[in-house]
Amino acid sequence: MKDKESKWQVELVEVTKIYKDTIAVNNCNIKIKAGEFFSLLGPSGCGKTTTLRIIAGLEEPDEGKVFLEGRDVTNVPAHRRNVNTVFQDYAIFPHMSVYDNVYFPLKMRKISKKKADPRIKRVLKLVNLEGFEKRYSSQVSGGQRQRVASARALVNEPRVLLLDEPLGALDFKLRVSMQKVLKDIQRNLNITFIYVTHDQTEAITMSDRIAVMSQGRIHQIGTPDEIYNNPATAFVASFIGEMNFLEGLVASISSSDTVEVSVSNKNILCKNNDQKISLNDGVLVSIRPEKVHVNPLQSLKNVIEAEISRIVFKGNNFEVTAKFDKCEVRSLVDYKVWDKSQKVGNRVKIGWNPEDVQVFPISMKKDMIQYE
């Protein structure tokens, strides 16, 4: 086991895992810093859980290496790695009490019950389960079981904690409060969290950095802001938040940072976001609804005439869908700004700035999330 000089606490290098004929994890490279809240985000089946299990040591990669704190642990079995996992279905031992469940990892380290007791009590207090020591898993609720699982994984004071959709089974209010609890624990104990989820809101609100995955590949690793405002692929653009997509052809590429795309005979100025595109290529143009202005007051570089096809009241804003030629663009307009006298069928102007537009090769269309 070679020791590497590394500022990264967790590193996956070219990790690949194949099951029968599917590539569950395809050449993934991840670097995580100590103390980070790092999320693996993606739809079901994208390989995020498998990746997590590889880090935990519960699966062996077919190719690639795993490093923990500079040490090559690719061949080290799970019980000898210093990482602990909070499982999706909690995996509480049914034949042991809450206390014994939490004691288990310490027992495996041959720590006597006497010495372990204060640590157990401390971690149970941390997750608000004082008084539950003697109960069994059948006697506690789902949310409480989640906390037992967390306590059990934390009692060893691991430097890295892996969480596999830990809040998936909880109802909304409980989930939100547990998100806060987990985030607090992470920050106060300065533990690195590697968090698997399919819920983008969860990932965006809790993470320092996110790896967006689809079909075994990592599409982008970045901060929530980067993921949201600078999606690297059409998949990321479609998966995160709401997005408008228009199809067109590249009309011109300027040397500065704009690309001109012809969509239905209208030329749209877009940001050149370093995609591999050339003249006359088919492309996807993506704009967030909140960046589309209807009847803008200020001057914008892209303005198109369109007809309102739908107006949906959403509480603190309106979603206005406007059509031009065969294209539909959704716009999110703040309640205070929207002219409520507007009706379906009215002609309006819609506009946006090039910085808010991304361009992707049309070949990425098949990777997008489609919800037809």
Place this chain on the structure above:
Amino acid sequence: MKKERRKFKFSPLGIYAVLAYSFLYLPLAVVIVFSFSPTKSIVGFSGFTTRWYIKLFNDEALIAALIHSLQVSLTAVSIAVVVGTSGAFFLVRANFPGKQLFRSLSQLPLILPGIILGIALLILFMNLGFELSMFSILMGHVCFTTPVIMFQVASRLQRLPRSFEYAAKDLGATPVKIFWYVTLPMIRTAIIGGALLAFTMSFDEIIITYFLTGTWTTLPVFIYGMMRFGLSPQVFAISTVVLTFAMVLIVLMAKFTAVREEL
């Protein structure tokens, strides 16, 4: 940097497994081999002969016993299918107090040592004044084949979603039609599987049968009688025949359970 995946079947557990399977099947192999040996001992395997099998075919008493076995088993299983299937519906669908007791009592023939059933039934027939004949043996067999089928069917029935039947009723089917066209086909494999199992058990049954047999014997009783005079090669021959027959039934049964798992 690809990793070699090798499944080590040579782990100690794997070796043990191989030994265990050999232990389980060695006795059967011995029987088969002995049945082809011209002499009683296996040493210096002096030749291969089917002499003993031919002798079997000419043994009228044995053939008669074989036919008797078939008669008893087929009849018993037929009765058991009717009683067991209806019993399964009763167990799963009806609401009555003491269900657990009913369950336990029905399971008794499968769990109690056969000798108890043999004694009890023998005393019953004595009290009723019956002589020991095919009927007594039949009753003995119905005793244990019924729960076999009942529990197989009951377990399948329990897992059956009732929505099919409700849909059929909604579409206008009478209860009889629902039972025949909807419910029955879906439990059919359980009934057949149970019947096959029950048949195998009945055909092979000696423990209870030996108590209830008069002059009318079944095949196992006959074989047991042959054993009284030491183990002649004929015993091995008939044993091999029985063995093979059972294997065939098992394969059939395995096919049925495999199909069931796909449902």
Place this chain on the structure above:
Amino acid sequence: MKSMKELPNNKRGKKRVLFDKPRSYIMGIPIIFWLLIIIITPVILMLIMSFRQKVGYDISNILTLSNYLEILKKPSYVKILLRSFRIALIASTLAIFASYPLAYYISRKIRKGRHLLFMLIIAPLWISYLVRIIAWRAILGNKGLINSTLMALGLIKEPLSFLLYNQFAVAITLTYISIPFVFIPLYTALEKIPVNLIDAARDLGANEFHTFINVILPLCIPGLLTGFMLAFIISLGDYIIPMQLGGTGGMMLGNIIWSQFGFAFNWPLGAALGFILFSIAAVILAITQKFGSREGMLYE
């Protein structure tokens, strides 16, 4: 599902269930008959018979406890009863030890072909009880496999006669017969242990041995118990194996019971012995119901 019960075409206008109660009760008539005639009545009659007494060639109608007293007083009976317990205990324990590693191996280590391997162990159950007994006589006998092989190899001059017609032969044959019965509940219990519990144990620092001791073993105890009890009852009540392989030294409870209905011709005594066996079995079954696993008692 409540709305499903409110079905159209309901003439009476009341809410009805699909299978009206009377209908499903009718289904119960054959089975209740069966239960009464073939199970309950015979057992009761056996009990009654156990209280009667043999008088010459007849059986008197006076009810008495004399049979039970005779059993408890006669040292030879008690000795055989204890011996039966001992042999049954040994056979069941051996069967557990033999089956457990096998069940563990198949349920934990094998992915493909599990069903086949499982069936291969269960198969002997249906390959004729009698044939398997014949097989063991053929292995242990003077001219059997072991002796013939050893003599052919020149290791012994005379056949080893201690292999057959004693407790050893009975015990080993009973073990052999019991193995499938033990295997089923054991395997089922092991298979049912959720994989995520094993993952959790490994994740928290347990190697294979510790995972086994702390997680797998405690969780399969009900299955172990059921298997053991099943094997015990089967072994305790067997009479054919002791008769075929036990000789005089290997006589068990089954032998004495059998002879009461054979040449000893004392049905009341036989009934009493039978009822004692029945009671022991019933108690063991009750314990198993409470502490054992649900599966394995039925041939699934």
